[in-house]
Amino acid sequence: MLDEAVTLPGVGLSISVRAARAKLSALLELVAGGQEVTITSDGKPKAVLSPVTQRPSRKVFTGTWEQLKKLPLQTKGPFAEEIIRADRDGRGW
Numbered sequence: 431m432l433d434e435a436v437t438l439p440g441v442g443l444s445i446s447v448r449a450a451r452a453k454l455s456a457l458l459e460l461v462a463g464g465q466e467v468t469i470t471s472d473g474k475p476k477a478v479l480s481p482v483t484q485r486p487s488r489k490v491f492t493g494t495w496e497q498l499k500k501l502p503l504q505t506k507g508p509f510a511e512e513i514i515r516a517d518r519d520g521r522g523w
Contacts, residue, residue: 444470457479
């Protein structure tokens with residue numbers, strides 16, 4: 431199926447970019463089955479394809495607006511506006 435894939439020491443199963451493009455569907459099936467695959471370019475690892483893992487579900491807020499209003503306000507900085515402004519200024523926006 432993936433004759434182009436080889437096992438490299440310290441890297442594991444790997445395949446070149448060119449072969450990965452040509453065999454993407456088969457490669458995705460392999461990864462979906464639990465195999466991690468490293469994509470190489472000029473013999474150097476460039477990316478890793480790994481199976482999707484289930485993320486823990488987020489804790490959903492089940493309170494009310496009244497409960498939120500009772501929470502103490504943030505009185506010490508840096509505040510969100512300051513952080514965003516510093517980031518934008520640092521990028522030259």
